[in-house]
Amino acid sequence: MFEKFTEKAINVVAEAQKIAEEMQSEYILSEHLLLALAHEAKGVSLKIFKMYNITYENLYDEICKNIEITEKIHTNAKANFSHHVKNILKKTLDLANKSGNPSILYEHLFLAVILDKHSNNVKTLEKMGFDVYTARTLLEKLVQKKVKKLYHPEIDEPKEVNKNSSDAADALFDSAESTAVFERAVAKLSASNYEILGTEQIISSILEDKDSDLAQILAKSGVTAENFEEKLEKIQSRQAEYEGRQIIFTPNAFTTMNMALQTAKELGSSVVLPEHIVLGVLKTKKGLAYEIFKELKISDDDLAHSIIKPIEKQMPETLTILRLAKEEARRLGRNVVGTEMFLLGILGEATGIGAQVLTELEINIRDARKVVESLIGFGNEYYDREIVFTQRAKRVLEAAWELAKNEHKSRIESSHMLLALTTEPTSLAMKALEQLGVDAVEIKEGVKKFRQ
Secondary structure (H helix, E strand, C coil), rough: HHEECCHHHHHHHHHHHHHHCCCCEECCCCCHHHHHHHHHCCHHHHHHHHHCCCCCCHHHHHHHHCCCCCCECCCCCEEEECCHHHHHHHHHHHHHHHCCCEEECHHHHHHHHHHHCCCCCHHHHHCCCCHHHHHHHHHHHHHHCCCCCCCCCCCCCCCCCCCCHHHHHHHHHCCCCHHHHHHHHHHHHHCCCCEEEEEHHHHHHHHHHCHHHEEEEHHHCCCCCCHHHHHHHHCCCCHHCCCCCCCCCHHHHHHHHHHHHHHHCCCCCCCHHHHHHHHHHHHHHCHHHHHHHCCCCCCHHHHHHHHHHHHHCCCCCHHHHHHHHHHHHCCCCEEEEHHHHHHHHHHHHHHCCHHHHHCCCCCCHHHHHHHHHHHHCCCCCCCCCCCCCCCCHHHHHHHHHHHHHHHHCCCHHHHHHHHHHHHCCHHHHHHHHHHHHCHHHHHHHHHHHHHH
């Protein structure tokens, strides 16, 4: 049976055995199980106990007044399950099946104990002011499995309005490397008698720094300062730069810069670097710079891979988290990454503060996967299609980026990602965490503790 128990539920049973042995009881009794539930309470379950001012200590004192232990054992002996407790544990399996859960949760144990009519636990709790009916209703809601949907629950949200170009420009100046590129590009703009910055000036300025790693990657792919300028001189019109209204950048440069900003976030950087700008050009596939790339017969995928590979070697936490999040989406037959996949990605990354906080809160990837599966089910959306982020997931990534910037970090860390999840209280990630018995306050306190 215990293979169906989540780690939290197993910890309750182990704690009950420990309490029984400390009390020198031959058997693990239902009272020990209740004490263990109070000892291991976290998140919503802890709030239920606190609602009635019940602590482990005062519950222990109350139970000791009533508990009858017929036999004592030596302190080094193991307490066995009483027949009564075995029945309670079997009841948890019935409760799990009834609620549609594949696993036995802490809440199922809690329910089984307060539904038990063959012990004094309910009388003890009611004597301390505990409302069994209210607690039962709340716990049943927590464990009730939601109906599976073939579509992703976060996908119906309205799309974000395009951000102002100043966001991309401001992000550009956060990086010394990109600031230098931008200043050179503006100088080229003045020399060319143009008033609006295009992708061609930006890429030309990146290539001008021949000693940079990025310029050398581009050169190996067939793009040098010389052949780029040669192609640029032959272009008589900037028409390819204009597909919308005129702003600080040409419309395509504006699109490229916003894509560069998004790419920086997805690669775990809190600043926009020249590498992100080139990747932005490759993703938007628009503008004079991209037309020159095509004339030089550059492979988009090969160049993008050459740029991303050195970044991956640095093992930025967020890049790993997002890669794992996409793998989790594929596993569930999805082509959409929502906040719940970010949660699984943080757990899968395993080494960052985000994962450490969740581990400390007794959340593991096995249990989290089961909860996520119960929330969204399995889809049939993934074939060879590109995996995209929901708008809510994008907002979480944006919040993580802001947190990293405010802390003057050059990279987005797993702790920023975990904290960012708490900024979306109704997201699937937070619903999953709630079902696992953890709330936003515990996450914030946990991050604070590990950072000290």
